[in-house]
Amino acid sequence: MAIAEVTIIPVGTATTSLSSYVADMQKVLARQKGVKYQLTSMSTIIEGPLDDVWRAITALHEVPFQSGAGRVSTSVKMDDRRDKPSSSEQKLNSVREKLK
Structure with a gap:
């Protein structure tokens, strides 16, 4: 499961x-x-199979253009873990456990 953090900025x-x-x-x-x-x-955090995540990011990147933006800057951070199941919530819970 891939976890992506996406920031899209219309310019x-x-x-x-x-x-x-x-x-x-x-x-x-x-x-x-x-x-x-x-x-x-x-x-925005997006989770899912890698192909679905990239498809969602591509769709999001197009939105500002459709609203009249002439330029769009998209930044993506990706965590693609394949050794065991992972999720954004699981990552947060792991840190919370270590804070106890």
Whole structure:
């Protein structure tokens, strides 16, 4: 299972506010098959089979263009663990256990 942290930034828009772009991307993400996702204050976490995660990222990257952005910068951090099952929640729980 791949876990990706994705930040997509439209460039050259008429406003400094990005929340409408983020909302549009979340709507597109909700329609993606095979992935789970979580919006954070600075990015979106996407989990699932690697091909499905890349497909979702590609769909998200297109959203700002469809809303009029002339340039889009997309940053992806990927954790693709194949030795045992993994998830974003499992990673957080592992750290929480070590904090006890």
